[in-house]
Amino acid sequence: MRDDPSLLNVPMAVGGQSMLSTSNYLARRYGVRAAMPGFIAKKLCPQLVIVKSHFSKYQEVSQTVREILSNYDPLFSSVGLDEAYLDITEYVTELMRGKEEQVPVEGEDRVTQSFGDSSVENTESLKHSLVHQTDTKLIQIDPESSQETDTKLLQIDDPESHSTDMKLQYGSSESLNDTDLHQSDDLVCDSDQCLPNSYWECAERVVNEIRERIHLTTQLTASAGIASNKMLAKIASDMNKPNGQYMIPPSREKILEFIRKLPIRKVSGIGKVTEKMLNALGIVTGADIYDKRGLLRLMFSKCSYDYFMNICLGIGSCTVHSEWERKSISTERTFPDIWKPSELFQKCHKLCYSLTEEVEESNIKGKTVTLKLKTSAFEVKQRSMTFPNPISSFADIHKAARILLESEMKNNSQLKLRLMGTK
Structure with missing residues (x-):
């Protein structure tokens, strides 16, 4: 939509007839969703415009956004092309410690804020400063070892809809055992342990600055969520879409109030199947999770129970700068239904x-x-072959994949595929 303004006010999706990767908000009103075949989407929305994906362009824009984010946290955690978590505690702390920082007076339209050696005033000056402010030095804060500061996180989503979604977390969280919802004082930090409200106000301004810089540089809008941990920040980012930001106040009372009213489907990790299971138990909101915790303990594993308890208590991870080791490499392709052996083997060879x-x-x-x-019936199967020694050559990979494919074709003479992948 950024490169073709004619698509701004029409239902559109990215992908092809076999599969869509995303859709804009207008198309979603008709039920068009990601991972939906294009021909089905067309039936739901006859006027839908489907454009081909441009992965190289997405990578280019993603890199531009990452360069902006690195100015606020060089060690930010990226999740795919369009998501990232940032710890910007040190950035905000340094701003607040500086003598030039001025908190806006209630009723005034003018906001003056210093970045490095330059002072920013009003919207136009702010935009000018944001474009040129790229040399901020940041220091990593380990949220688990820091006793004096809280944690901030940022996440980005939905690039194809041209609304880069950012989720910022700011706060700290202590892990709890089975503690009473109404008596625990460890859900979030108390006022004598947390940074003052002025720091959170500064955090909001910093997030707005990041969103502004992304828009000025890429012409993409951004939405953000600010909260005490990653789970809450992710939820908050959906509260003011598109092109907005939302902060869950960093107090135990406000967080619990927010969670009590929150529909369970809003929580990342609770999909349609889990939602139906919980609904069948009369669980619709976060408050219901706590009220029926005894039933959940009987119905689910301890791991799932602990997960549900963390949700209703507003507890989530604050770790951003984690060491991650890649465990696998995979590639897959979606295509119109194919069933001829020659076509299946050719697809396997290319993959x-x-x-x-x-x-x-x-x-x-x-x-x-x-x-x-x-x-073609959307049944997913995975078949594996393990070698005694590590391999990496095309000959070995292709030999194993072909044997697996031949075996599946023998077991199902009517095999008709719409997706194939190798890992």
Whole structure:
């Protein structure tokens, strides 16, 4: 939509007839969703405009956004092309410690804020400063070891809808055992342990600055959520879409009030299936989770129970700068239904070649080759073969994938596929 303004006010989606990767808000009103076949989307919305994806362009814009984010936290945690968590505690702390920082007076329209050596005044001056302010030095804060500061996080979503979604977290959280919802004082930090409200007000201004910089640089809008941990920040980011931001106040009372009224479907990790299961138990909101915690303990595993308890208590992870080791490399493709053996083997060959290139670029080896198949009936199957020693060559990867595919074709003479992947 950014590159073609004619699409701004029409239902549109990105992808093809076989599968869509995303859709804009107008299309979503008709039920058009990501991972939906394009021909089904067309039936739901006959006037839908489907445009091809431009992955190289998404990568370019994503890199631009990451460069902006790195000015606020060089060690930010990126999640795909369009999501990232940032710890900007040190950034805000340094701003508040500076003598030039001025908190706006109630009733005034003018906001003056200093960034480095330059003072920013009013919207136009702010935009000018944001474009040129790219050399801020940041220091990583470890939320688990810091006793004096809270944590801030930021996340971004939905690039194809051209509304880069940012989720900012600011606060600290202590893990709880099975503690009473109405008696626990450890849900969030108390006023004598947390940074003052002025720091949170500054955090809101910083988030607005980040969103402004993204818009000025990429012409993409951004929405943000500010809260005490990653779970709450992610939820908050959906509260003021598109192109807005929302902060859950950093107090125990406000967080619990927010969670009590929150529909469970808003929580990341609770999908349609889990929602139906919980609804069947009379659980619709966060308050219902706590009220029926005894039933949940009997119905679910301890791991799931602890997860539900963390939700109703507003507890989430504050770790941003985690060390992550890649465990696998995969590639997959969606296509119109194919069933001819020659076409299936050709598709397998191309996928194995693409996977080999990624393996060589990453300079890694693996012992297990996995073939992923999705039938025309949307049934997903995965078949694996493990080697005694690590492999990385095309010959070995292709040999294993072909054997797995041949085996599946023998077991199902009517095999018709719409997706194939190798890992």
